[in-house]
Amino acid sequence: MELEFLGTGAGSPAKSRNVTGIALKLLEEINEVWLFDVGEGTQHQILRTTIRPRKINRIFITHLHGDHIFGLPGFLSSRSFQGAQKNEPLTIYAPKGVQDFVQTAMRVSQTKLSYKINFVVLDKEKNIFEDERFRVIAKHLDHRIECFGFRIEEKDYPGELMVAKLRADNVPSGPLYGQLKAGKTITLQDGRIIKGQDYLGAPKKGRIIAILGDTRQTDNIALLAQNADVLVHESTFAKDEAQLAYNYYHSTCVQAAQVASRCNVKKLILTHISARYVGQKARLLEKDAKIIFKNTKLANDFDVFKIPFSKK
Amino acid sequence: MELEFLGTGAGSPAKSRNVTGIALKLLEEINEVWLFDVGEGTQHQILRTTIRPRKINRIFITHLHGDHIFGLPGFLSSRSFQGAQKNEPLTIYAPKGVQDFVQTAMRVSQTKLSYKINFVVLDKEKNIFEDERFRVIAKHLDHRIECFGFRIEEKDYPGELMVAKLRADNVPSGPLYGQLKAGKTITLQDGRIIKGQDYLGAPKKGRIIAILGDTRQTDNIALLAQNADVLVHESTFAKDEAQLAYNYYHSTCVQAAQVASRCNVKKLILTHISARYVGQKARLLEKDAKIIFKNTKLANDFDVFKIPFSKK
Numbered sequence: 001m002e003l004e005f006l007g008t009g010a011g012s013p014a015k016s017r018n019v020t021g022i023a024l025k026l027l028e029e030i031n032e033v034w035l036f037d038v039g040e041g042t043q044h045q046i047l048r049t050t051i052r053p054r055k056i057n058r059i060f061i062t063h064l065h066g067d068h069i070f071g072l073p074g075f076l077s078s079r080s081f082q083g084a085q086k087n088e089p090l091t092i093y094a095p096k097g098v099q100d101f102v103q104t105a106m107r108v109s110q111t112k113l114s115y116k117i118n119f120v121v122l123d124k125e126k127n128i129f130e131d132e133r134f135r136v137i138a139k140h141l142d143h144r145i146e147c148f149g150f151r152i153e154e155k156d157y158p159g160e161l162m163v164a165k166l167r168a169d170n171v172p173s174g175p176l177y178g179q180l181k182a183g184k185t186i187t188l189q190d191g192r193i194i195k196g197q198d199y200l201g202a203p204k205k206g207r208i209i210a211i212l213g214d215t216r217q218t219d220n221i222a223l224l225a226q227n228a229d230v231l232v233h234e235s236t237f238a239k240d241e242a243q244l245a246y247n248y249y250h251s252t253c254v255q256a257a258q259v260a261s262r263c264n265v266k267k268l269i270l271t272h273i274s275a276r277y278v279g280q281k282a283r284l285l286e287k288d289a290k291i292i293f294k295n296t297k298l299a300n301d302f303d304v305f306k307i308p309f310s311k312k
Numbered sequence: 313m314e315l316e317f318l319g320t321g322a323g324s325p326a327k328s329r330n331v332t333g334i335a336l337k338l339l340e341e342i343n344e345v346w347l348f349d350v351g352e353g354t355q356h357q358i359l360r361t362t363i364r365p366r367k368i369n370r371i372f373i374t375h376l377h378g379d380h381i382f383g384l385p386g387f388l389s390s391r392s393f394q395g396a397q398k399n400e401p402l403t404i405y406a407p408k409g410v411q412d413f414v415q416t417a418m419r420v421s422q423t424k425l426s427y428k429i430n431f432v433v434l435d436k437e438k439n440i441f442e443d444e445r446f447r448v449i450a451k452h453l454d455h456r457i458e459c460f461g462f463r464i465e466e467k468d469y470p471g472e473l474m475v476a477k478l479r480a481d482n483v484p485s486g487p488l489y490g491q492l493k494a495g496k497t498i499t500l501q502d503g504r505i506i507k508g509q510d511y512l513g514a515p516k517k518g519r520i521i522a523i524l525g526d527t528r529q530t531d532n533i534a535l536l537a538q539n540a541d542v543l544v545h546e547s548t549f550a551k552d553e554a555q556l557a558y559n560y561y562h563s564t565c566v567q568a569a570q571v572a573s574r575c576n577v578k579k580l581i582l583t584h585i586s587a588r589y590v591g592q593k594a595r596l597l598e599k600d601a602k603i604i605f606k607n608t609k610l611a612n613d614f615d616v617f618k619i620p621f622s623k624k
């Protein structure tokens with residue numbers, strides 16, 4: 001599980017930072033890549049990574065500002081052009097309006113995609129995706145336009161079957177092991193009753209990633225971020241600009257760090273960096289945040305963060 | 313007068329070539345920059361040039377395929393964001409559909425531009441722009457989708473007033489010189505009749521630039537290209553692929569060269585290069601064209617071509 005930042009800038013593309021695009025790479029887990037926001041040029045950035053567009057099967061859009069969606073028509077077209085098949089559909093979770101934008105672009109350009117797009121409208125807070133491996137929760141944030149944050153929860157892994165212990169207790173191997181691994185209780189031919197739970201290691205906690213859209217400070221942030229292994233938080237403004245941040249519906253680097261500290265987050269990644277902060281000034285955003293929350297990183301384009309299981 | 317190539321690729325962006333975008337820089341002439349096609353990432357390319365988005369006041373779109381228009385919403389938004397004023401409007405000349413695409417993008421993203429956009433629909437062949445300095449003619453090409461080529465004609469410059477000759481003939485300087493420069497005939501106080509035309513140098517021929525969209529070979533190409541100082545012609549396919557080019561509504565490098573030769577063009581620039589042609593293979597497109605028409609250049613991203621007055 002890795003997060004790869006395709007664009008870490010705010011508003012307009014700059015030489016050093018593209019507009020927002022974040023890839024959550026779940027290749028080892030489920031051989032999928034999920035994309036969070038698709039600013040213009042996201043497909044250009046992907047060209048410079050090992051990400052294959054066909055592998056991207058879910059796109060989550062935090063809000064409809066241009067710097068978060070104008071790369072959609074081009075990305076979707078190229079995914080088709082580059083050979084995505086009919087059986088490789090894509091689901092877009094986004095506030096109302098994205099379907100209108102994408103379909104107008106496709107109609108006007110007479111683009112026929114080789115695969116189907118499912119549009120899921122985000123309008124209220126809910127679990128927007130759940131299967132046996134992952135759950136994604138969306139909650140409203142506080143931006144100038146309807147905006148969401150996402151909490152991606154990996155489900156816990158069951159404990160490993162302690163085969164050595166079973167052998168030591170002379171439990172014969174075979175299909176019974178599968179039942180024990182599933183936690184069931186079985187009766188052996190010699191009459192002994194064996195409880196699976198006695199032979200299972202501790203379950204491994206799944207990881208939690210919180211990815212926020214643009215936002216002022218608001219209560220829902222804590223609900224998304226609580227105990228996350230990684231929190232991706234916008235940092236559009238510097239330490240001393242809390243009033244400006246409030247006026248423009250954004251956050252400061254220090255506010256992000258305070259969230260991380262309060263919510264027992266393991267790692268904080270700052271993104272959505274204004275072009276006003278370059279070099280030393282950008283590093284200062286990280287430095288000021290670190291005073292509040294030590295494990296903070298300021299993301300740059302093409303940064304990759306591995307997300308390890310927590311040691312507990 | 314310069315042509316700057318912002319994107320020289322076909323279909324999808326590639327590492328070495330962005331999708332189509334061409335700037336005609338008329339800074340010395342009228343302090344304006346005109347853009348021909350705006351593929352995704354055109355604004356990113358502009359960041360790496362000296363072009364200021366505010367100076368771009370006319371955009372000409374050859375056709376509505378995504379690789380020629382998906383950069384419009386982002387470019388238009390950033391032009392506003394970067395401070396274009398209410399009195400710096402922009403006119404977009406394009407086939408029907410662009411207004412729908414742009415306005416949907418602006419509405420969905422809740423973008424309010426600081427300046428006005430005038431949409432001029434290209435539907436039939438005509439002079440689409442004319443003032444005292446330039447005329448632009450649009451003609452249909454033959455592509456899978458309605459597509460236009462443009463002929464930009466700079467009007468001739470009147471000859472210079474021969475001041476030395478006037479002095480030698482004892483014509484007193486003063487406001488009369490202005491009338492002579494305008495070609496009028498005047499009567500001096502001493503009764504002599506002086507014809508302006510006797511004191512004017514030869515008029516200087518204006519330059520002609522032909523910029524074509526994607527196209528098969530078709531008769532209108534000659535009408536656009538005839539006697540052009542520069543012809544920008546697509547070269548999507550290689551020498552031996554005329555049948556493929558025809559099937560896909562495109563041209564080969566050799567077909568472009570034949571046009572240049574037949575139409576008495578001074579310089580041919582090949583663009584819209586498929587990602588299949590890299591390095592040696594791309595150079596071969598130019599080489600094969602040069603056998604037919606010597607003054608051929610294959611455009612690469614960020615190439616700038618000065619367009620000199622012809623020596624006559």
Ligand SMILES: [Zn+2]
Pocket residue numbers: 065214
């Ligand atoms: Zn925003």
Ligand SMILES: [Zn+2]
Pocket residue numbers: 375377526
């Ligand atoms: Zn085309």
